[in-house]
Amino acid sequence: MHSPKKIILLSLVVSALLMLGKFGAYMITSSNAILTDAAESIVNVLASAFAFYSIYLSAQPRDVNHPYGHGKVEFFSMFVEGALILTAGILVIFKSVYNLFYPEAVKDLMDGALIIAFTGVINFVLGYFLVKESKKYHSFTLYADGKHLQTDAYSSLGLVIGLLLIVVTKINYLDSVISIGLGVYIIFNGYKLVRRSVAGLMDESDFEKVTSLVNVLNANRHDAWIDVHNLRTQQYGHELHIDCHVTLPYYLDLNHVHEEISQIDAVVNEKSSIRTEFFIHADPCLPACCHYCRVKGCPVRSEEQRLDIVWTMNNVTRNHKHFE
Numbered sequence: 001m002h003s004p005k006k007i008i009l010l011s012l013v014v015s016a017l018l019m020l021g022k023f024g025a026y027m028i029t030s031s032n033a034i035l036t037d038a039a040e041s042i043v044n045v046l047a048s049a050f051a052f053y054s055i056y057l058s059a060q061p062r063d064v065n066h067p068y069g070h071g072k073v074e075f076f077s078m079f080v081e082g083a084l085i086l087t088a089g090i091l092v093i094f095k096s097v098y099n100l101f102y103p104e105a106v107k108d109l110m111d112g113a114l115i116i117a118f119t120g121v122i123n124f125v126l127g128y129f130l131v132k133e134s135k136k137y138h139s140f141t142l143y144a145d146g147k148h149l150q151t152d153a154y155s156s157l158g159l160v161i162g163l164l165l166i167v168v169t170k171i172n173y174l175d176s177v178i179s180i181g182l183g184v185y186i187i188f189n190g191y192k193l194v195r196r197s198v199a200g201l202m203d204e205s206d207f208e209k210v211t212s213l214v215n216v217l218n219a220n221r222h223d224a225w226i227d228v229h230n231l232r233t234q235q236y237g238h239e240l241h242i243d244c245h246v247t248l249p250y251y252l253d254l255n256h257v258h259e260e261i262s263q264i265d266a267v268v269n270e271k272s273s274i275r276t277e278f279f280i281h282a283d284p285c286l287p288a289c290c291h292y293c294r295v296k297g298c299p300v301r302s303e304e305q306r307l308d309i310v311w312t313m314n315n316v317t318r319n320h321k322h323f324e
Contacts (some may be wrong), residue, residue, distance in 0.1 A: 012048035029112035047081040077198035080145040082193030089186035096179035113163040120156030223294040250284030
C-alpha cells in the first residue's frame with residue numbers, strides 16, 4: 001500500500017535521475033532552452049526534498065506546542081515550491097534574453113529532443129500519479145509536487161516542439177525565444193502554487209469543501225437540528241477543522257444535546273471523504289425559529305412551520321440564526 005512518504009520519496013529519486021538526464025542533454029547540445037529545462041529540474045529535486053520533510057512533519061502527532069497538529073507545514077511546503085518555481089522562471093528569462101544578444105552555437109538537437117521527450121513523459125506520468133494520490137490522502141504537498149511535475153512535462157513538450165522547429169528552419173535564435181516563453185509559463189504556474197499556499201495559511205474558505213459538507217448535512221439532517229450558522233473551516237494537512245453554531249430546541253437536557261451534537265460529528269465523518277474535527281456551540285431556539293422548525297409535536301411551538309430552509313454555503317456561514 002502506498003503512503004505519502006513513500007510516494008514523495010519516489011518523486012525525489014525520479015526527479016534527481018531526470019535532472020541528470022537533462023543536464024546530459026545540455027552537454028550534448030549546448031542548447032539554452034534545454035539548459036532552461038534542466039535548471040527547472042534542480043527546483044524539482046529541491047522541492048521534492050522539502051516536500052518529503054513536510055510530509056514527515058505533518059504526520060507527527062499533536063503536542064503541547066501544536067494542539068492542532070503539524071498539518072499547516074504542507075501549505076508552507078507548497079509556498080516554498082511555488083517560490084522556487086518563480087525564481088527558476090525569472091532566472092530562465094534573464095539568461096534567455098542575454099543569449100538573444102550573445103547567442104551560443106547549438107548542435108545535435110535531435111538527440112537532445114529525444115532525451116527531453118523521454119523525461120517529459122516520465123514527469124507527466126509521475127505528476128498524474130501524485131495528483132491522484134493527493135486527493136486520496138488530502139495532501140497539499142503531493143498535489144503541489146504533482147502539479148509541478150506536470151508543469152515540467154508540458155514545458156518539456158513545448159521545448160521538444162521548439163527544438164524540432166529549430167532543426168527544420170535552422171533559425172538558432174529560436175532557442176532563446178522558446179526558452180523565454182517557457183520561462184513565462186513556469187512563472188505563471190509558480191504564482192498559482194504560491195497563491196494557493198497563502199490562501200491556506202490565511203485560512204481562506206474552501207468553497208468546494210464547505211459545499212460538500214453542507215450537502216452531507218442536508219442529506220442526513222435531524223429535525224432537532226433547527227439551523228447551522230457561523231460555520232468556519234480550517235485545513236490542517238489531511239484534517240479539516242470546523243467551528244459552527246447549531247440551534248437545538250431549548251428544552252433538551254444536556255445529555256440529549258450532547259447526543260445530537262455527536263450525531264453531526266459522526267454523520268460528517270462517515271459520509272465525507274476527509275477527516276473532520278468539529279467544535280460545535282449549541283444555541284437554544286427562540287420563538288422566531290418556530291416558522292422554519294421541523295420538530296414534530298413540539299410542546300412550546302408558538303406558530304406552525306411554514307418555511308423549510310435548505311442549508312447552503314451562504315446561510316450556514318452567516319453569524320446569526322435563519323430568521324429570514
